[in-house]
Every structure is written in C-alpha cells, then in structure tokens.
Amino acid sequence: MLLKLNTISKSYTWSAENKVREVLIKLDFELNSAQSVAVIGPSGCGKSTLLNILGALDKPDSGTYVFNNEDILRKTEPELANFRNTKIGFVFQQHHLLPQLTVYENIMLPTLAKKNGTNQQSLNQYCSELMLQLGIETLKLKRPAQLSGGESQRVTVARALINKPLLLLADEPTGSLDEANALAVADLLVNSAKQFGSSLIMVTHSLQVASKAQKVFRLQEGKLIEQK
Numbered sequence: 001m002l003l004k005l006n007t008i009s010k011s012y013t014w015s016a017e018n019k020v021r022e023v024l025i026k027l028d029f030e031l032n033s034a035q036s037v038a039v040i041g042p043s044g045c046g047k048s049t050l051l052n053i054l055g056a057l058d059k060p061d062s063g064t065y066v067f068n069n070e071d072i073l074r075k076t077e078p079e080l081a082n083f084r085n086t087k088i089g090f091v092f093q094q095h096h097l098l099p100q101l102t103v104y105e106n107i108m109l110p111t112l113a114k115k116n117g118t119n120q121q122s123l124n125q126y127c128s129e130l131m132l133q134l135g136i137e138t139l140k141l142k143r144p145a146q147l148s149g150g151e152s153q154r155v156t157v158a159r160a161l162i163n164k165p166l167l168l169l170a171d172e173p174t175g176s177l178d179e180a181n182a183l184a185v186a187d188l189l190v191n192s193a194k195q196f197g198s199s200l201i202m203v204t205h206s207l208q209v210a211s212k213a214q215k216v217f218r219l220q221e222g223k224l225i226e227q228k
C-alpha cells in the first residue's frame with residue numbers, strides 16, 4: 001500500500017457569518033503502489049481540497065494520513081516541503097510553466113530543489129527519455145508561449161515525472177482541452193504513471209476521462225464512494 005487516509009475531516013468557516021461548511025467528513029481512502037484512480041464529483045464538492053491534503057499543501061482538521069509508512073500530519077513545514085518535492089508530482093489545470101524558461105528548463109525545475117547530488121548526466125538522460133516518450137523532444141528549446149495547449153500539458157506531465165514521484169496528483173488536467181486531446185492527456189497520465197511506476201490520482205469532470213483510470217471514485221457528502 002502506498003497511502004492511507006483515515007477519518008479525514010475538513011471544514012471551512014466564513015468569517016462574515018461564521019458559517020461552517022463541512023467539505024470532507026470522516027473520509028477513508030487507500031491507494032496501492034502503481035495504482036491509478038480518478039475522482040469525480042460536482043463543482044465545489046471538495047475534490048481540490050482532497051488533492052491539496054494528499055499533496056501536503058493543506059492539512060485536515062482531523063484524521064490521519066500515512067504515506068509510505070510515514071505519518072504526514074506530524075511532519076514539520078521543511079519536512080513537508082521536502083516530501084512534496086521528492087515524493088509528489090503535481091499536474092494542475094493551469095500549467096504554471098515559467099514563461100522565461102525553455103521547455104527543457106521548465107521540466108528540470110523540480111530537480112533544482114533536490115539537495116542530494118543526483119548526477120546531472122543521468123538527469124539529462126532521464127529528461128530526454130521523458131520528452132521522447134511524451135512526444136515533445138523537438139520542443140526542448142521552445143518557450144511556453146510558443147506551445148499549443150496540448151503540448152503545454154505534456155510538458156507539465158514531464159515536469160511532474162522528472163523526480164520519479166511515488167504519487168502523481170492531477171487536478172482537472174484536461175479541463176481546458178477538447179475531448180480528443182482530453183482523452184489523449186488522460187491516457188498519457190495513466191500510461192506514464194504505469195510506465196514510470198508512480199501511482200496516480202486524477203480529478204476530472206469527465207466520465208470518459210475518468211474511465212481511463214483503474215478505479216473511479218465519486219466524492220459525495222464528504223466521502224469517497226467507489227463507482228463500479
């Protein structure tokens with residue numbers, strides 16, 4: 001097993017009226033290594049909230065989160081930063097590529113934060129391999145403004161995979177694409193995760209995109225319910 005969420009709850013309070021909205025309610029979830037799952041559910045049901053907790057960008061109000069036998073909620077902020085950098089790959093709907101850097105530099109960006117001296121030559125080699133697999137090797141020296149939406153998405157996938165993360169988190173990675181491209185990017189995520197040995201959690205509005213994953217969960221009334 002790669003990770004386990006146990007009775008995770010998360011609420012937001014609006015300061016004006018002091019209203020409380022319970023988004024996640026005693027949610028349980030388990031994910032195996034190299035497993036891909038999709039999470040679906042209507043706007044505002046808490047999908048991004050859940051992904052932020054899984055990616056250690058946010059903390060729940062209660063519950064436990066064990067990742068690779070580590071208790072994530074007990075970690076200090078520097079430990080969490082290291083956890084995010086080394087264990088998690090993020091793909092967001094807006095790709096957040098840095099406009100002043102080339103495709104190659106954007107993909108290599110997450111490796112700069114790694115303190116241990118992974119040798120540069122093997123990193124370059126791995127980057128080339130990823131670009132080849134994703135069909136973006138000819139774009140290496142281009143800048144983000146010169147790319148199409150689908151190409152940018154593939155660069156983001158390469159960047160998310162460069163540190164060989166145990167877990168790939170994708171929040172509506174296909175939201176801005178047409179149907180054919182959306183399915184292609186979903187295939188790419190599922191296949192890249194499989195090929196590079198990462199687990200994948202992909203949030204999507206599209207049932208067709210979701211069906212590319214091994215399992216589909218609906219986030220409903222604060223809990224994840226497997227769809228069969």
Ligand SMILES: Nc1ncnc2c1ncn2[C@@H]1O[C@H](COP(=O)(O)OP(=O)(O)OP(=O)(O)O)[C@@H](O)[C@H]1O
Binds near residue numbers: 043049
């Ligand atoms: N920082 C915050 N403060 C207050 N309420 C918040 C905050 N973040 C999210 N919410 C509320 O929590 C609920 C869940 O938000 P979340 O972003 O997780 O939904 P989502 O399922 O990702 O929606 P979408 O599909 O539209 O992206 C929403 O009702 C939202 O308004």
Ligand SMILES: [Mg+2]
Binds near residue numbers: 047048049171
């Ligand atoms: Mg969201």
